[in-house]
Amino acid sequence: MEIQLQQLVPIPLKEKFSQRPSNIWNTGIAFRAGDWIKIVAPSGTGKTTLMNILYKVRHDYEGSVKWDNRDLKSITGDDLAKLRQQNVSVIFQDLRLFENLTARENIELNRVLQKPFYEAATIDDMAGLLGISHILEQRAGVCSYGEQQRIAIIRALVQPFEWLIMDEPFSHLDNANTHKAADLIATECKKRKAGFVLTDLDEDSLFPYTHVYSL
Numbered sequence: 001m002e003i004q005l006q007q008l009v010p011i012p013l014k015e016k017f018s019q020r021p022s023n024i025w026n027t028g029i030a031f032r033a034g035d036w037i038k039i040v041a042p043s044g045t046g047k048t049t050l051m052n053i054l055y056k057v058r059h060d061y062e063g064s065v066k067w068d069n070r071d072l073k074s075i076t077g078d079d080l081a082k083l084r085q086q087n088v089s090v091i092f093q094d095l096r097l098f099e100n101l102t103a104r105e106n107i108e109l110n111r112v113l114q115k116p117f118y119e120a121a122t123i124d125d126m127a128g129l130l131g132i133s134h135i136l137e138q139r140a141g142v143c144s145y146g147e148q149q150r151i152a153i154i155r156a157l158v159q160p161f162e163w164l165i166m167d168e169p170f171s172h173l174d175n176a177n178t179h180k181a182a183d184l185i186a187t188e189c190k191k192r193k194a195g196f197v198l199t200d201l202d203e204d205s206l207f208p209y210t211h212v213y214s215l
């Protein structure tokens with residue numbers, strides 16, 4: 001699946017962006033199937049806005065976003081739900097976990113949404129790799145932010161996807177845990193021949209990126 005951006009400009013940020021050149025805003029650009037895309041930009045320049053537009057949780061923009069030549073604004077209801085279950089997974093910057101469910105229940109909910117892609121035991125395997133086995137039965141709301149970030153990463157990885165949208169997914173992880181999480185994400189993307197779009201404040205060499213863009 002290809003993601004195409006054509007003359008995309010978020011309306012509330014129009015004035016701001018028109019004052020400087022950008023690789024992404026108000027241009028024509030395509031993320032090709034299987035591309036590993038990094039978007040690096042300082043705080044407040046629109047990374048979260050872009051990711052929310054790509055996942056269709058924001059609609060206040062000019063221009064267009066297309067998923068395989070289908071305008072995102074025209075994809076609704078069951079079609080949109082199916083795409084999110086089978087084709088596009090997400091790690092939001094603010095994670096959006098259910099605080100009153102346990103870590104395991106948060107992940108399990110996504111695993112069983114559709115015909116399960118993985119066995120339940122995969123949750124334990126991934127939690128072991130990311131060092132959060134001991135908090136799986138704990139309420140997500142009482143987990144540290146770094147633990148919650150790893151829960152959200154695993155939740156995104158237990159479903160099928162062609163694209164993984166990740167908004168600053170390692171912001172609360174130390175170096176060692178960032179590398180472990182990046183390795184797991186790379187493994188899961190390779191398994192599916194999937195692409196990703198990852199935002200961050202700084203450049204890094206965690207992945208062999210296909211393209212690195214600034215906003």
Ligand SMILES: Nc1ncnc2c1ncn2[C@@H]1O[C@H](COP(=O)(O)OP(=O)(O)OP(=O)(O)O)[C@@H](O)[C@H]1O
Pocket residue numbers: 012013041042043044045046047048049050093201
């Ligand atoms: N709905 C909105 N209306 C008006 N301004 C908005 C709206 N949403 C975001 N903004 C502004 O747009 C700018 C970009 O916000 P955004 O959250 O996308 O930045 P970011 O690059 O993700 O920042 P950070 O790295 O701090 O998370 C900010 O100045 C923010 O205040």
